[in-house]
Amino acid sequence: MKLNLTDMLFSLSEALDIVEHEMTGVQSDHGKHVAYMTALMGIAAGFEGEELSDLACVAMLHDNAFTEYAREEFSAGNVVDVYELKKRADLLNGDDYICFISGSRHSAAGERNIALIPFGTDVKNVILYHHENADGTGPFKKTAAETNFKSQIVHLADTIDVIWNINTLTEREFEGMYEKICSLSGKMFSKESVELFKKGIKFEDFLRFQQYGAEKLLRDMTGVGEKDYTDEQIHDIAVFFAGIVDCKSSFTRTHCIGAAEKADVMTKFYGFDADKSIRFYLSAALHDIGKLIIQNDILEKRGKLDDNEFANIKTHAAATYEILSKIEGFEDITRWASNHHEKLNGRGYPRGLSADELTLEDRLMACLDIYQALTEPRPYKAPISHKKAIEIMEEMADNNEIDKNIVADIDKCFG
């Protein structure tokens, strides 16, 4: 299947950046900021083409596991240090550098996650070591000689975005930043990365960033279009995305991946051709990606949601549309994914489509979502048996919410 992976990763990072911003108070668009500065240093290192674009993508997703580990790392009292204003002041004003945080969990999990993405160039351990200090005082106690310089430039770019506000950076502040970073050479940052910073990042780059935004500049620097991926690679990409969405909340640890696996069975049952099958699988894996931007206290509320909360949670379907519709060639995938809460009687959301507007694929996605939700375990409920799930779904079909024939087919396939 042809896929514009860069587009896809851009879309994901947009959603992830929103989550991270809300959870940590780090600047919005953190991932893109880090990718932009990493790319500038990458260019200074002589990277171009796919190598540059892969590095920028990895930098953009360096905190991809944050949704899963932020709360843990926060409550452990570790990662929070990075974002504490007091520490910021230490780094800006103090003579000594401060040793940053733990951060080992989201680095290790982020590395594990990203290994599923079929990059064409070597980006191994870039995320794993993105919090390592050159002198071995980072979470894994690796010195610069033991990490790789791609991870070192991500670490430098990451630190800049955490400490300085590049949205409003003035020339004076840039000079202070320059001095501070040079003074940390060989301590917090590797000498090589500091040299690349000096060579690759000028004050004008921040001005251009303030004028055009990181995304446009990044796309200009790293533009890679569609590429062909094997079914196996698409499966891996789907698992990566589903995993990130599923990890957002402990309530739905297996939801997207479970829905995708069941989609696989059903597309075989209906005899979809290979291309459509893999696209439908991907769509199922992504159907709840809009949930990334819904706050966890609503996602995980026990008991009944009030009207506002319910209205809020419902926006995830439209958010899925927003996120996926930006990806080149994703029209059908976007449609199936974002219609998964539509109902035949027109009472669904986000668009309130009616039966004659809902295709077999739309209806199938809606049924799979419900079947998966009913039969998966959640902290507040044991999984419901297949038989009971089908009973509930038959009742919904009687209310003209979902397609009766598809319910019968699901019963055949999974009974």
Ligand SMILES: [Fe+2]
């Ligand atoms: Fe991080």
Ligand SMILES: [Fe+2]
């Ligand atoms: Fe970060």
Ligand SMILES: [Fe+2]
């Ligand atoms: Fe949903």
